[in-house]
Amino acid sequence: xxxxxxxxxxxxxxxxxxxxxxxxxxxxxxxxxxxxxxxxxxxxxxxxxxxxxxxxxxxxxxxxxxxxxxxxxxxxxxxxxxxxxxxxxxxxxxxxxxxxxxxxxxxxxxxxxxxxxxxxxxxxxxxxxxxxxxxxxxxxxxx
Amino acid sequence: xxxxxxxxxxxxxxxxxxxxxxxxxxxxxxxxxxxxxxxxxxxxxxxxxxxxxxxxxxxxxxxxxxxxxxxxxxxxxxxxxxxxxxxxxxxxxxxxxxxxxxxxxxxxxxxxxxxxxxxxxxxxxxxxxxxxxxxxxxxxxxxxxxxxxxxxxxxxxxxxxxxxxxxxxxxxxxxxxxxxxxxxxxxxxxxxxxxxxxxxxxxxxxxxxxxxxxxxxxxxxxxxxxxxxxxxxxxxxxxxxxxxxxxxxxxxxxxxxxxxxxxxxxxxxxxxxxxxxxxxxxxxxxxxxxxxxxxxxxxxxxxxxxxxxxxxxxxxx
Numbered sequence: 001x002x003x004x005x006x007x008x009x010x011x012x013x014x015x016x017x018x019x020x021x022x023x024x025x026x027x028x029x030x031x032x033x034x035x036x037x038x039x040x041x042x043x044x045x046x047x048x049x050x051x052x053x054x055x056x057x058x059x060x061x062x063x064x065x066x067x068x069x070x071x072x073x074x075x076x077x078x079x080x081x082x083x084x085x086x087x088x089x090x091x092x093x094x095x096x097x098x099x100x101x102x103x104x105x106x107x108x109x110x111x112x113x114x115x116x117x118x119x120x121x122x123x124x125x126x127x128x129x130x131x132x133x134x135x136x137x138x139x140x141x142x143x
Numbered sequence: 144x145x146x147x148x149x150x151x152x153x154x155x156x157x158x159x160x161x162x163x164x165x166x167x168x169x170x171x172x173x174x175x176x177x178x179x180x181x182x183x184x185x186x187x188x189x190x191x192x193x194x195x196x197x198x199x200x201x202x203x204x205x206x207x208x209x210x211x212x213x214x215x216x217x218x219x220x221x222x223x224x225x226x227x228x229x230x231x232x233x234x235x236x237x238x239x240x241x242x243x244x245x246x247x248x249x250x251x252x253x254x255x256x257x258x259x260x261x262x263x264x265x266x267x268x269x270x271x272x273x274x275x276x277x278x279x280x281x282x283x284x285x286x287x288x289x290x291x292x293x294x295x296x297x298x299x300x301x302x303x304x305x306x307x308x309x310x311x312x313x314x315x316x317x318x319x320x321x322x323x324x325x326x327x328x329x330x331x332x333x334x335x336x337x338x339x340x341x342x343x344x345x346x347x348x349x350x351x352x353x354x355x356x357x358x359x360x361x362x363x364x365x366x367x368x369x370x371x372x373x374x375x376x377x378x379x380x381x382x383x384x385x386x387x388x389x390x391x392x393x394x395x396x397x398x399x400x401x402x403x404x405x406x407x408x409x410x411x412x413x414x415x416x417x418x419x420x421x422x423x424x425x426x427x428x429x430x431x432x433x434x435x436x437x438x439x440x441x442x443x444x445x446x447x448x449x450x451x452x453x454x455x456x457x458x459x460x
Contacts, residue, residue: 002302003386006309011316017195017250018243018263022314025336026321032335036346048347052186055343060254064192090253094186113342115335120365122334 030117035059035084040107040134050099051091062087077127084110084129092132107134158301159392165433166296167226169303172426173269174222176262177238180419182249184211194255195247202248214241228291231299232277235270242266261310262419265427268306269299304395304427308386311402315382327376331368334361340413356412381405388428399428 013019035058037045047055066083074082088110092100110129115122161169184206190197204210218241221234246259276295277288291299318326341357344350364371381402388398402424410416425431 003305003309003312003389006306007312007316010309010313011320015194015250015255016198017247018260018267019195020255020257020260020310021317022257022260022310023317023321024257024314025333026314026317026326028322028326028329028332028336030332030335032332032339034339034342034346036342044346044349046346046348049349055346056340057252057254057256059343061252064253090191094188115338117332117335117365120368122338122361122365 031114033059033112033114035062035129036111036113038109038111040109040131042109045106045108050102051095053091058087058091061090065090080112080127081129084112088130088132103132104135108132158297159395161297161300162433163293163296165430166300167228168432169300169426170226170228172422173262173266173303174226176419176422177222177242177266180259180262181242182245182259184245184248187248187252190248190251192251192253193247194250196244197247197251202244202251205245205248217241228296230289231270231273231291231295232288235266235273239263239266239270257417258419261307261423264306264310265303265423268302272298272302300427304389307423307427308389311382311385315379318379318382326379327372330375331364331371333371333375334364337361337364337413340415344414352414356414360412378405378409385424385428392430392433395428395430396434399424399430403429 010019011021014021015023034055036055037047037051037058039045047053047058051058062083065086066079069079069082072079088108092103095103109131111126112129113124113126115124117123185208187206188203190201190203196202205214218238221237224230224234225238242259242263246263249259250256273291273295276292276298280292322329338357338361341352344352381398385398385402388395403421406417406421406424
Protein backbone atom coordinates (compact mmCIF):
# COMPACT_ATOMS: atom_id res chain seq x y z
CA UNK A 1 0.00 0.00 0.00
CA UNK A 2 2.75 2.43 1.04
CA UNK A 3 4.60 1.49 -2.14
CA UNK A 4 1.68 2.47 -4.38
CA UNK A 5 1.04 5.69 -2.45
CA UNK A 6 4.69 6.77 -2.77
CA UNK A 7 4.81 5.84 -6.49
CA UNK A 8 1.63 7.82 -7.22
CA UNK A 9 2.89 10.78 -5.16
CA UNK A 10 6.16 10.81 -7.09
CA UNK A 11 4.23 10.82 -10.38
CA UNK A 12 2.10 13.69 -9.14
CA UNK A 13 4.93 15.81 -7.73
CA UNK A 14 7.16 15.35 -10.80
CA UNK A 15 10.57 17.03 -10.94
CA UNK A 16 10.84 18.90 -7.64
CA UNK A 17 14.05 18.04 -5.85
CA UNK A 18 14.44 15.81 -3.90
CA UNK A 19 11.48 14.12 -5.55
CA UNK A 20 11.33 12.90 -9.13
CA UNK A 21 9.21 10.78 -11.40
CA UNK A 22 12.43 9.77 -13.22
CA UNK A 23 11.30 10.59 -16.78
CA UNK A 24 14.68 9.77 -18.38
CA UNK A 25 14.19 7.96 -21.70
CA UNK A 26 10.46 7.67 -21.01
CA UNK A 27 9.32 9.09 -24.34
CA UNK A 28 11.41 7.32 -26.94
CA UNK A 29 10.92 9.70 -29.82
CA UNK A 30 12.36 9.01 -33.31
CA UNK A 31 14.18 12.36 -32.98
CA UNK A 32 16.97 13.32 -30.63
CA UNK A 33 19.56 16.05 -30.47
CA UNK A 34 22.73 17.08 -28.70
CA UNK A 35 24.94 20.14 -28.51
CA UNK A 36 28.67 20.65 -28.74
CA UNK A 37 31.13 23.50 -28.56
CA UNK A 38 33.98 24.43 -30.87
CA UNK A 39 36.26 27.41 -31.27
CA UNK A 40 36.02 29.74 -34.26
CA UNK A 41 38.13 27.29 -36.29
CA UNK A 42 35.58 24.51 -35.64
CA UNK A 43 37.95 22.58 -33.42
CA UNK A 44 35.90 20.82 -30.69
CA UNK A 45 36.25 22.14 -27.15
CA UNK A 46 35.80 19.86 -24.13
CA UNK A 47 32.75 21.23 -22.34
CA UNK A 48 33.64 19.52 -19.07
CA UNK A 49 37.37 20.11 -19.22
CA UNK A 50 37.11 23.81 -20.10
CA UNK A 51 33.76 24.96 -18.70
CA UNK A 52 33.38 22.44 -15.85
CA UNK A 53 29.98 21.48 -17.22
CA UNK A 54 28.89 18.21 -18.76
CA UNK A 55 27.59 18.41 -22.33
CA UNK A 56 24.27 16.82 -21.37
CA UNK A 57 23.81 19.46 -18.66
CA UNK A 58 24.52 22.17 -21.25
CA UNK A 59 21.80 20.59 -23.38
CA UNK A 60 19.35 20.58 -20.47
CA UNK A 61 20.11 24.26 -19.84
CA UNK A 62 19.45 24.96 -23.51
CA UNK A 63 16.18 22.98 -23.38
CA UNK A 64 15.00 25.00 -20.37
CA UNK A 65 15.67 28.25 -22.23
CA UNK A 66 13.99 26.91 -25.37
CA UNK A 67 10.93 26.04 -23.27
CA UNK A 68 10.86 29.60 -21.91
CA UNK A 69 10.69 30.97 -25.45
CA UNK A 70 7.84 28.70 -26.52
CA UNK A 71 5.13 31.31 -25.81
CA UNK A 72 6.83 33.89 -28.03
CA UNK A 73 6.05 33.97 -31.74
CA UNK A 74 9.40 32.88 -33.09
CA UNK A 75 10.01 30.41 -35.85
CA UNK A 76 11.77 27.20 -34.84
CA UNK A 77 15.22 28.24 -36.08
CA UNK A 78 15.08 31.68 -34.40
CA UNK A 79 13.83 30.07 -31.18
CA UNK A 80 16.74 27.63 -31.15
CA UNK A 81 19.26 30.38 -31.86
CA UNK A 82 17.89 32.64 -29.12
CA UNK A 83 17.91 29.75 -26.65
CA UNK A 84 21.47 28.94 -27.70
CA UNK A 85 22.56 32.57 -27.24
CA UNK A 86 20.97 32.72 -23.78
CA UNK A 87 22.62 29.41 -22.82
CA UNK A 88 26.06 30.67 -23.84
CA UNK A 89 25.49 33.98 -22.02
CA UNK A 90 24.55 32.13 -18.82
CA UNK A 91 27.46 29.75 -19.27
CA UNK A 92 29.91 32.63 -19.70
CA UNK A 93 28.56 34.46 -16.65
CA UNK A 94 29.82 31.71 -14.34
CA UNK A 95 33.27 31.26 -15.84
CA UNK A 96 36.58 32.36 -14.43
CA UNK A 97 38.73 35.02 -16.09
CA UNK A 98 41.04 32.28 -17.33
CA UNK A 99 38.24 30.51 -19.24
CA UNK A 100 36.90 33.79 -20.62
CA UNK A 101 40.41 34.49 -21.87
CA UNK A 102 40.41 31.16 -23.78
CA UNK A 103 37.05 32.06 -25.32
CA UNK A 104 38.29 35.58 -26.09
CA UNK A 105 41.31 34.27 -27.97
CA UNK A 106 39.77 31.35 -29.81
CA UNK A 107 36.09 32.31 -30.04
CA UNK A 108 33.22 29.96 -29.27
CA UNK A 109 30.59 28.24 -31.38
CA UNK A 110 27.58 26.28 -30.18
CA UNK A 111 26.38 23.60 -32.56
CA UNK A 112 23.30 21.41 -32.44
CA UNK A 113 23.13 17.97 -34.03
CA UNK A 114 19.73 16.45 -34.75
CA UNK A 115 19.46 12.68 -35.07
CA UNK A 116 16.38 11.31 -36.83
CA UNK A 117 15.23 7.75 -37.35
CA UNK A 118 13.70 7.47 -40.81
CA UNK A 119 12.84 4.18 -42.52
CA UNK A 120 15.21 2.15 -40.42
CA UNK A 121 18.15 4.53 -40.89
CA UNK A 122 19.68 7.21 -38.70
CA UNK A 123 20.07 10.64 -40.34
CA UNK A 124 21.97 13.46 -38.73
CA UNK A 125 22.07 17.19 -39.46
CA UNK A 126 24.24 19.84 -37.83
CA UNK A 127 23.37 23.52 -37.38
CA UNK A 128 25.33 26.41 -35.92
CA UNK A 129 23.19 27.98 -33.19
CA UNK A 130 25.36 30.84 -32.03
CA UNK A 131 28.90 32.11 -32.32
CA UNK A 132 31.05 34.35 -30.14
CA UNK A 133 33.81 35.56 -32.44
CA UNK A 134 37.36 35.88 -31.11
CA UNK A 135 38.11 39.26 -29.58
CA UNK A 136 40.43 41.53 -31.52
CA UNK A 137 43.90 41.99 -30.05
CA UNK A 138 43.01 45.51 -28.80
CA UNK A 139 39.94 44.20 -26.94
CA UNK A 140 42.07 41.55 -25.26
CA UNK A 141 44.28 44.20 -23.75
CA UNK A 142 46.82 44.48 -26.56
CA UNK A 143 48.57 41.13 -26.17
CA UNK B 144 21.69 -31.99 2.06
CA UNK B 145 19.78 -29.09 3.43
CA UNK B 146 19.00 -26.74 0.55
CA UNK B 147 18.40 -23.79 2.87
CA UNK B 148 21.44 -21.78 1.85
CA UNK B 149 21.83 -22.90 -1.77
CA UNK B 150 18.36 -21.99 -3.00
CA UNK B 151 16.97 -18.58 -2.03
CA UNK B 152 13.80 -18.96 -0.01
CA UNK B 153 10.81 -17.09 -1.34
CA UNK B 154 8.84 -15.98 1.68
CA UNK B 155 5.37 -14.76 0.79
CA UNK B 156 4.62 -11.14 1.78
CA UNK B 157 6.48 -11.12 5.08
CA UNK B 158 8.65 -8.33 6.35
CA UNK B 159 12.26 -9.35 6.72
CA UNK B 160 13.63 -9.14 10.25
CA UNK B 161 17.13 -7.72 9.81
CA UNK B 162 20.01 -8.43 12.18
CA UNK B 163 21.60 -5.43 13.93
CA UNK B 164 24.76 -5.72 11.84
CA UNK B 165 22.79 -5.75 8.58
CA UNK B 166 21.13 -2.50 9.57
CA UNK B 167 24.52 -1.12 10.59
CA UNK B 168 25.83 -1.92 7.10
CA UNK B 169 22.76 -0.23 5.55
CA UNK B 170 23.42 2.95 7.50
CA UNK B 171 27.18 2.83 6.91
CA UNK B 172 26.60 2.38 3.17
CA UNK B 173 24.11 5.26 3.05
CA UNK B 174 26.48 7.54 4.99
CA UNK B 175 29.41 6.73 2.69
CA UNK B 176 27.20 7.36 -0.33
CA UNK B 177 26.15 10.75 1.05
CA UNK B 178 29.80 11.63 1.68
CA UNK B 179 30.82 10.49 -1.80
CA UNK B 180 27.92 11.88 -3.81
CA UNK B 181 27.37 15.24 -2.12
CA UNK B 182 27.68 17.83 -4.91
CA UNK B 183 30.27 20.56 -5.11
CA UNK B 184 28.38 23.86 -4.99
CA UNK B 185 30.96 26.57 -5.58
CA UNK B 186 29.94 27.28 -9.21
CA UNK B 187 26.23 27.85 -8.53
CA UNK B 188 25.89 31.56 -7.80
CA UNK B 189 22.39 31.93 -9.23
CA UNK B 190 19.12 30.03 -9.51
CA UNK B 191 17.62 30.85 -12.93
CA UNK B 192 15.10 27.97 -12.76
CA UNK B 193 14.21 27.32 -9.09
CA UNK B 194 13.42 23.72 -8.15
CA UNK B 195 12.45 22.05 -4.88
CA UNK B 196 13.43 24.17 -1.87
CA UNK B 197 14.57 26.84 -4.34
CA UNK B 198 10.90 27.86 -4.76
CA UNK B 199 10.82 29.05 -1.15
CA UNK B 200 14.30 30.31 -0.44
CA UNK B 201 17.43 31.62 -2.10
CA UNK B 202 19.98 28.83 -1.74
CA UNK B 203 22.90 30.55 -3.46
CA UNK B 204 24.48 31.24 -0.04
CA UNK B 205 25.57 27.59 -0.17
CA UNK B 206 28.01 28.44 -2.97
CA UNK B 207 29.74 31.18 -0.95
CA UNK B 208 33.45 30.51 -0.34
CA UNK B 209 34.03 28.51 2.83
CA UNK B 210 30.42 27.36 3.22
CA UNK B 211 31.29 23.78 2.25
CA UNK B 212 33.78 23.61 5.13
CA UNK B 213 31.18 24.87 7.60
CA UNK B 214 28.64 22.38 6.23
CA UNK B 215 31.08 19.49 6.73
CA UNK B 216 31.46 20.37 10.41
CA UNK B 217 27.69 20.39 10.81
CA UNK B 218 26.84 17.20 9.03
CA UNK B 219 29.88 14.98 9.50
CA UNK B 220 29.02 14.42 13.21
CA UNK B 221 25.41 13.84 12.14
CA UNK B 222 26.53 11.16 9.65
CA UNK B 223 28.66 9.44 12.30
CA UNK B 224 25.79 9.43 14.80
CA UNK B 225 23.41 8.16 12.14
CA UNK B 226 25.74 5.23 11.38
CA UNK B 227 25.96 4.47 15.11
CA UNK B 228 22.17 4.56 15.41
CA UNK B 229 22.18 7.51 17.79
CA UNK B 230 19.72 10.40 17.69
CA UNK B 231 18.56 9.67 14.15
CA UNK B 232 15.41 11.72 14.64
CA UNK B 233 17.61 14.81 14.81
CA UNK B 234 20.78 13.85 12.91
CA UNK B 235 19.05 12.44 9.85
CA UNK B 236 16.85 15.55 9.79
CA UNK B 237 19.96 17.70 9.46
CA UNK B 238 21.43 15.49 6.73
CA UNK B 239 18.14 15.52 4.79
CA UNK B 240 17.83 19.31 5.10
CA UNK B 241 21.41 20.00 3.96
CA UNK B 242 21.33 17.52 1.08
CA UNK B 243 17.87 18.68 -0.08
CA UNK B 244 19.05 22.30 -0.13
CA UNK B 245 22.26 21.42 -2.01
CA UNK B 246 20.43 19.24 -4.54
CA UNK B 247 17.77 21.91 -5.07
CA UNK B 248 20.50 24.47 -5.83
CA UNK B 249 22.16 22.13 -8.35
CA UNK B 250 18.84 21.39 -10.04
CA UNK B 251 17.83 25.07 -10.16
CA UNK B 252 20.24 25.80 -13.03
CA UNK B 253 17.78 24.75 -15.74
CA UNK B 254 19.20 21.24 -16.01
CA UNK B 255 17.70 18.45 -13.94
CA UNK B 256 20.19 15.83 -12.90
CA UNK B 257 18.96 12.51 -11.49
CA UNK B 258 22.09 11.65 -9.54
CA UNK B 259 20.91 12.52 -6.05
CA UNK B 260 17.13 12.05 -5.84
CA UNK B 261 16.98 8.35 -4.97
CA UNK B 262 19.57 8.71 -2.22
CA UNK B 263 17.85 11.73 -0.66
CA UNK B 264 14.43 10.10 -0.94
CA UNK B 265 15.80 7.00 0.80
CA UNK B 266 17.14 9.22 3.59
CA UNK B 267 13.81 11.06 3.85
CA UNK B 268 11.99 7.72 4.08
CA UNK B 269 14.26 6.61 6.91
CA UNK B 270 13.83 9.92 8.69
CA UNK B 271 10.03 9.77 8.44
CA UNK B 272 10.13 6.18 9.78
CA UNK B 273 12.31 7.30 12.70
CA UNK B 274 9.99 10.24 13.42
CA UNK B 275 6.97 7.96 13.25
CA UNK B 276 8.52 5.53 15.69
CA UNK B 277 9.62 8.40 17.93
CA UNK B 278 6.02 9.71 17.93
CA UNK B 279 4.81 6.24 18.92
CA UNK B 280 7.28 5.94 21.79
CA UNK B 281 6.31 9.42 23.01
CA UNK B 282 2.64 8.38 23.05
CA UNK B 283 3.57 5.38 25.19
CA UNK B 284 5.37 7.73 27.57
CA UNK B 285 8.77 6.28 26.76
CA UNK B 286 10.74 9.03 25.03
CA UNK B 287 13.66 7.42 23.19
CA UNK B 288 15.28 10.16 21.13
CA UNK B 289 18.95 9.28 21.66
CA UNK B 290 19.30 5.53 21.15
CA UNK B 291 17.55 4.11 18.09
CA UNK B 292 15.73 1.01 19.25
CA UNK B 293 15.78 -2.17 17.17
CA UNK B 294 12.18 -1.42 16.25
CA UNK B 295 13.10 2.02 14.90
CA UNK B 296 16.05 0.65 12.93
CA UNK B 297 13.85 -2.09 11.45
CA UNK B 298 11.27 0.50 10.41
CA UNK B 299 13.97 2.67 8.79
CA UNK B 300 15.35 -0.28 6.81
CA UNK B 301 11.90 -1.41 5.64
CA UNK B 302 10.86 2.09 4.55
CA UNK B 303 14.17 2.61 2.70
CA UNK B 304 13.46 -0.58 0.72
CA UNK B 305 9.90 0.54 -0.02
CA UNK B 306 11.07 3.98 -1.21
CA UNK B 307 13.64 2.44 -3.58
CA UNK B 308 11.00 0.07 -4.99
CA UNK B 309 8.50 2.93 -5.38
CA UNK B 310 11.08 5.06 -7.21
CA UNK B 311 11.71 2.26 -9.73
CA UNK B 312 7.99 1.63 -10.06
CA UNK B 313 7.33 5.30 -10.79
CA UNK B 314 10.21 5.32 -13.31
CA UNK B 315 8.50 2.46 -15.15
CA UNK B 316 5.11 4.18 -14.88
CA UNK B 317 6.59 7.35 -16.41
CA UNK B 318 7.59 5.33 -19.47
CA UNK B 319 4.13 3.79 -19.76
CA UNK B 320 2.38 7.14 -19.32
CA UNK B 321 4.66 9.00 -21.79
CA UNK B 322 4.26 6.43 -24.56
CA UNK B 323 0.69 5.31 -23.90
CA UNK B 324 2.00 1.84 -23.08
CA UNK B 325 4.05 1.55 -26.27
CA UNK B 326 7.51 1.95 -24.70
CA UNK B 327 8.77 -1.53 -25.55
CA UNK B 328 7.76 -1.20 -29.20
CA UNK B 329 9.66 2.10 -29.35
CA UNK B 330 12.93 0.70 -27.96
CA UNK B 331 14.63 0.79 -31.41
CA UNK B 332 14.59 4.60 -30.96
CA UNK B 333 16.99 4.02 -28.04
CA UNK B 334 19.65 3.80 -30.77
CA UNK B 335 19.46 7.60 -31.04
CA UNK B 336 19.86 7.89 -27.28
CA UNK B 337 22.95 5.67 -27.38
CA UNK B 338 24.55 7.76 -30.14
CA UNK B 339 23.69 10.93 -28.24
CA UNK B 340 25.18 9.60 -25.00
CA UNK B 341 28.44 8.71 -26.70
CA UNK B 342 28.58 12.10 -28.44
CA UNK B 343 27.98 13.83 -25.09
CA UNK B 344 30.74 11.76 -23.53
CA UNK B 345 33.12 12.67 -26.34
CA UNK B 346 32.37 16.40 -26.19
CA UNK B 347 32.83 16.43 -22.39
CA UNK B 348 36.58 15.78 -22.52
CA UNK B 349 37.25 14.90 -26.19
CA UNK B 350 37.88 11.27 -25.25
CA UNK B 351 36.92 8.85 -28.00
CA UNK B 352 34.43 6.16 -26.92
CA UNK B 353 34.23 2.55 -28.06
CA UNK B 354 32.96 2.58 -31.70
CA UNK B 355 31.28 -0.78 -31.14
CA UNK B 356 28.80 0.83 -28.73
CA UNK B 357 28.68 4.30 -30.30
CA UNK B 358 28.04 3.16 -33.86
CA UNK B 359 27.80 -0.62 -34.46
CA UNK B 360 25.18 -1.29 -31.78
CA UNK B 361 22.84 1.61 -32.80
CA UNK B 362 22.97 0.59 -36.46
CA UNK B 363 22.38 -3.06 -35.52
CA UNK B 364 19.32 -1.89 -33.56
CA UNK B 365 18.02 -0.12 -36.66
CA UNK B 366 18.43 -3.30 -38.70
CA UNK B 367 16.89 -5.59 -36.02
CA UNK B 368 14.00 -3.71 -34.37
CA UNK B 369 12.23 -6.84 -33.08
CA UNK B 370 15.38 -8.24 -31.46
CA UNK B 371 15.95 -4.78 -29.96
CA UNK B 372 12.49 -4.87 -28.36
CA UNK B 373 13.24 -8.31 -26.90
CA UNK B 374 16.65 -7.27 -25.55
CA UNK B 375 15.86 -3.79 -24.20
CA UNK B 376 12.15 -4.26 -23.35
CA UNK B 377 12.80 -6.25 -20.16
CA UNK B 378 14.45 -3.13 -18.71
CA UNK B 379 10.97 -1.73 -18.21
CA UNK B 380 9.82 -4.93 -16.49
CA UNK B 381 12.77 -4.75 -14.08
CA UNK B 382 11.73 -1.22 -13.09
CA UNK B 383 8.09 -2.16 -12.70
CA UNK B 384 8.67 -5.35 -10.69
CA UNK B 385 11.65 -4.56 -8.48
CA UNK B 386 9.12 -4.15 -5.66
CA UNK B 387 8.67 -7.94 -5.60
CA UNK B 388 12.02 -7.89 -3.82
CA UNK B 389 10.06 -6.78 -0.76
CA UNK B 390 8.55 -10.27 -0.52
CA UNK B 391 11.57 -11.92 1.04
CA UNK B 392 15.32 -12.30 1.07
CA UNK B 393 15.42 -14.65 -1.93
CA UNK B 394 13.29 -12.34 -4.07
CA UNK B 395 15.35 -9.43 -2.87
CA UNK B 396 18.65 -11.06 -3.88
CA UNK B 397 17.49 -12.23 -7.30
CA UNK B 398 15.69 -9.02 -8.33
CA UNK B 399 18.39 -6.83 -6.80
CA UNK B 400 21.09 -8.69 -8.74
CA UNK B 401 19.07 -8.39 -11.97
CA UNK B 402 18.63 -4.64 -11.39
CA UNK B 403 22.36 -4.19 -10.76
CA UNK B 404 23.21 -6.08 -13.97
CA UNK B 405 20.65 -3.92 -15.79
CA UNK B 406 22.36 -0.74 -14.55
CA UNK B 407 25.79 -2.08 -15.46
CA UNK B 408 24.56 -2.85 -18.98
CA UNK B 409 23.12 0.66 -19.29
CA UNK B 410 26.48 1.98 -18.12
CA UNK B 411 28.36 -0.11 -20.65
CA UNK B 412 26.12 0.62 -23.63
CA UNK B 413 24.90 4.15 -22.92
CA UNK B 414 27.68 5.44 -20.65
CA UNK B 415 25.02 6.47 -18.13
CA UNK B 416 26.22 5.53 -14.66
CA UNK B 417 23.67 5.66 -11.86
CA UNK B 418 26.21 5.01 -9.13
CA UNK B 419 23.99 5.83 -6.15
CA UNK B 420 21.18 3.67 -7.56
CA UNK B 421 23.49 0.68 -7.97
CA UNK B 422 24.93 1.02 -4.46
CA UNK B 423 21.49 1.46 -2.87
CA UNK B 424 20.24 -1.71 -4.56
CA UNK B 425 23.39 -3.58 -3.56
CA UNK B 426 22.88 -2.44 0.02
CA UNK B 427 19.17 -2.88 0.52
CA UNK B 428 18.28 -5.64 -1.95
CA UNK B 429 21.33 -7.77 -2.74
CA UNK B 430 22.56 -7.40 0.86
CA UNK B 431 25.82 -9.31 0.35
CA UNK B 432 26.93 -9.32 4.02
CA UNK B 433 23.84 -11.34 4.94
CA UNK B 434 24.43 -13.95 2.23
CA UNK B 435 28.13 -14.21 3.06
CA UNK B 436 27.36 -14.79 6.73
CA UNK B 437 24.64 -17.27 5.86
CA UNK B 438 26.84 -19.18 3.41
CA UNK B 439 29.69 -19.10 5.93
CA UNK B 440 27.37 -20.44 8.62
CA UNK B 441 26.10 -23.19 6.34
CA UNK B 442 29.63 -24.22 5.31
CA UNK B 443 30.72 -24.25 8.94
CA UNK B 444 27.74 -26.38 9.87
CA UNK B 445 28.41 -28.76 6.97
CA UNK B 446 32.15 -29.32 7.54
CA UNK B 447 32.85 -28.64 11.21
CA UNK B 448 29.62 -29.80 12.80
CA UNK B 449 29.64 -32.77 10.39
CA UNK B 450 33.15 -33.74 11.52
CA UNK B 451 32.20 -33.26 15.16
CA UNK B 452 29.20 -35.57 14.91
CA UNK B 453 31.29 -38.15 12.94
CA UNK B 454 33.89 -38.09 15.72
CA UNK B 455 31.12 -38.57 18.29
CA UNK B 456 29.85 -41.56 16.36
CA UNK B 457 33.39 -42.99 16.05
CA UNK B 458 33.96 -42.52 19.80
CA UNK B 459 30.58 -44.13 20.46
CA UNK B 460 31.53 -47.16 18.36
